[in-house]
Amino acid sequence: MILSDAEWEVVRLSLLVGGTACMAALPVAFGLAWLLARARFPGRLVLDALVHLPLVVPPVVTGWLLLLAFAPGGPIGRWLLDWFGVTVLFRWTGAAIAAAVMALPLMVRAMRLSIEAVDRRLESAARTLGADPWRVFRTVTLPLSLPGIMAGLVLGFARSIGEFGATITFVSSVPGETETLPLAIYAALQTPGGENSVWRLAAVSVSLSLVALIASEWLGRRWGRRLHVL
Amino acid sequence: MILSDAEWEVVRLSLLVGGTACMAALPVAFGLAWLLARARFPGRLVLDALVHLPLVVPPVVTGWLLLLAFAPGGPIGRWLLDWFGVTVLFRWTGAAIAAAVMALPLMVRAMRLSIEAVDRRLESAARTLGADPWRVFRTVTLPLSLPGIMAGLVLGFARSIGEFGATITFVSSVPGETETLPLAIYAALQTPGGENSVWRLAAVSVSLSLVALIASEWLGRRWGRRLHVL
Amino acid sequence: MSFDVDVRCQVGEAAIALRFATGAGVTVLVGPSGVGKSSVLNMVAGLLTPDDGHVRVGERTLFHAATGVNLPPQRRHVGYVFQEPRLFPHKRVRANLLYGAPDAAPLTATAAMLDIGHLLERWPASLSGGEARRVAIGRALLSDPAFLLLDEPMSSLDPTRREEVLRDIERIRDESRLPILMVTHDAQEAERLATSIVRM
Amino acid sequence: MSFDVDVRCQVGEAAIALRFATGAGVTVLVGPSGVGKSSVLNMVAGLLTPDDGHVRVGERTLFHAATGVNLPPQRRHVGYVFQEPRLFPHKRVRANLLYGAPDAAPLTATAAMLDIGHLLERWPASLSGGEARRVAIGRALLSDPAFLLLDEPMSSLDPTRREEVLRDIERIRDESRLPILMVTHDAQEAERLATSIVRM
Amino acid sequence: PAVLAEPAARSAPLVLAAASMQEAMSAAADEWARRGHVRPVIAFAASSALARQAQAGGRADLFVSADEQWMDVLARGGLIVPGTRADLVRNRLVVVAPVGRGERITVRRIATILSAGPLAMADPRAVPAGRYGEAALTRLGVWQSVAPHVVRAADVRAALALVERGAAPYGIVYATDARASRKVRVVGVFPADSHPPILYPVARLRNGVSPDAEGFRRFLLSPAGRAIFARFGFAAA
């Protein structure tokens, strides 16, 4: 399967956007997952709902809300412009923001599931061994939640690679800047006779996430081998 | 917030489609999760990739593939027509199929995470107590995976309630039949001056999934209280 | 013949091999930590498949490498008290006790015997070490087993309860004549119960 | 004064209350299963907060309800061998042993003393019951504690190793003079080690 | 002899209609129903999605496309009933700017003005409005200089939203969309001859079974029908 230069550019951009989105969302997602799994505070349910929001409302609405927030007149957009002189509109950074927001609920849920499964008696054991809460978190809670982190990353990456509605509504499709794989596929699908191009690009999408999948399976199996007994 | 009759119809339909999709996908998702977590067979990775597919390719493409499969001339569509004399095109059943397919990867991942966390020594204990594999599954593996099942249901329901791209591509937006909340929101967005309607319908979406969320949190907490120690 | 065991198995780097044939009563298995006692019990229970050899208990052949016989654990009718309690965390004590029981009638008597009658509605996570151990013993006894495998069943029991459980095991040995294979590190216990002693 | 403990705590339906003050050496805590021994150890370690009372070890006040003093577990410098091993499943034996150690130097000696030198590169899931128990003891000792809490440390150890661990505890008692609070159900053990015995 | 079957209930025609016509089509269906007919069921989606559904063999009676190309595809595939294709309405292409901003477009300075910042328009490769826009700018000889500034929205409404929010200083949209938004004003209208006519064709589909379909099609094309579309800003074809 030979891709044209323009198509390679689309692939490069997808990886950039998807990778950035995942990496940026990772710590945020883990922090949120931890809060939701462990902390008891008023408004916990509201936070929970907020995190799930991008999953529930149609992507187009999410994109539209992002546009309201990040437009030059919007609350975040104005602040970015005043302080840093940058705008994310029509930029790949905007596409990454959209992808990260859409991937967040998936990442948080998976991570939270693993954090909740961590045996807290191991954490108390660590504390009796002199570890302060932060060290307990780093050396016990975090590594024991690794299956959830991996699952979250895979889900998040796949979602980022496939994100369409919010991206195109928020930052439109600018070739070389925000035109990721799904946007290119959508354009091809709108055009009569564009099926060939659709198949080619969809195959690329699938391959990309297949690689992520295989990597995560492999890591997961290495990890699982250590922890499991007959 | 008072909804018009037409809007109530949209809400009813969303619940019908989302609920049906979730319930139909639940056993399939759990079966797949179990296979992926436990069974070792050739083609396991292919199955894994296939399950993730709807997450990776843009929803529009998924909708299109569903259309090809379920069209009267397509492989599944012909079979449905010949044997049951039904078609899912332009029908709410089609919308439920689209929602289920889109929700599947999220459900499978969450469930798989929990299945992998089940302590297999408890399963061997059950077997020494005379339980055959099927009873072990029903009485040990399944209930111990409940957190993942709950998480999967919540994610799946939220995704179903929010599903747009695949649905409109597969079965269009037929008021009273396939016009779920996201489709109605999209229509309102297309309509000049429809912002009010968008806000109202989005708020309804969010409330619906908030209810699901609260229910799952409540069940999860009851469950967690039993299993956890200080 | 109660136990006729001849097994060889590679577990990680440890090569475990043991052969013994003992008559009715309690067979006590002793040996240093890590020598493979629990692994032998797992092989008798069917949770670990030996590389070679055979396992016969009473009249029944549970495993025979040469003829390919290998009964799955659920058809061996074993009452196995594991080294760690392994209670089902999602079931109350009562449901744990009854999990393998063909009949709920003996529950009250067994619970009274093990002094766990007051714990029936509790979740396992809230039990103390000794309480969990006693529930595990009760669960194995209630499953109406054809033979017993006990892996240090008396650890974390206080002297009074230990004495009671000892007497119960003696009664089972003498009255119901169930074959019992037991691991213990306590010389007194071994001496008092053992019909035969197998050293690893 | 080694241990000056006066705690009251409601755990589920059980009301646990205990007061004792003992001098240097080994304080052995005995009592029937479920009476609250492990809970008392948890209160001394700071994992369970008493409803009332105080905990003093050596010269230090670890908990005092009246003045609101309540040191977190990590600042109590405790070496706690739990009733169950509680090894970190994601760390090799070596990393488990060194988790709380300010200094890796004593590792070899401690591992040799507990006869776990050959297990250092293994994952905890592959250890036998007695092996895991010894690693847990080593991990507590290597954390350079100011006092020791031992919850049935000798269970699932074979007689030879039990004897060795007993001697080690005696040496710690006599040489480094660490206060030790120990739960055991074994009368012989208690008699041999105890400087004072507290009954619950 | 028992009654074997009741006469089948008169089934409503299924109409596939472009999403941008949702309001107008719904109003037309209501009016048709008010005149004593069974109200048609209308499926809304992008013209491309609807055409694919018809291609796939979905049973539908009428297709109202916002895009002539997709109607052509169906015609070539023999999926429409010959002689039933007709142009329903027409639209115009305009340049909009946020209210109170932007200057009036003059042909002489059009390149300079539109290159001032991002120019929002529907994706020229995919969406008809974008194609018409590209054709018009090409005809005016400025496409080369404007193209690098173009941001391609998923559809016309998305392009309009970008202008409404001030994300783009100018956008190219249909007159019907511009008319309905209070946050933008029209700063220029493309000459009708600068781009192919923007027509919304209607045709009956081969697969259709409803006897009412032809009546509804005729109603849409009748003066009464066209009046309804005029109410929503569409021009007569």
Ligand SMILES: Nc1ncnc2c1ncn2[C@@H]1O[C@H](COP(=O)(O)OP(=O)(O)OP(=O)(O)O)[C@@H](O)[C@H]1O
């Ligand atoms: N997965 C594994 N990988 C490597 N070695 C293993 C594995 N599982 C068990 N072993 C080793 O097999 C040996 C036998 O273990 P087993 O649990 O049968 O010992 P045991 O006699 O019951 O000891 P204990 O009295 O301490 O319970 C031990 O040396 C243990 O370390």
Ligand SMILES: Nc1ncnc2c1ncn2[C@@H]1O[C@H](COP(=O)(O)OP(=O)(O)OP(=O)(O)O)[C@@H](O)[C@H]1O
């Ligand atoms: N979460 C809980 N809910 C109710 N009761 C509890 C809970 N946790 C502990 N208990 C009870 O508190 C009592 C004290 O438990 P603890 O573990 O301290 O006993 P112990 O003296 O160490 O017993 P053992 O010798 O069996 O280990 C027990 O009766 C136990 O059942």
Ligand SMILES: [Mg+2]
């Ligand atoms: Mg053992």
Ligand SMILES: [Mg+2]
């Ligand atoms: Mg205890």
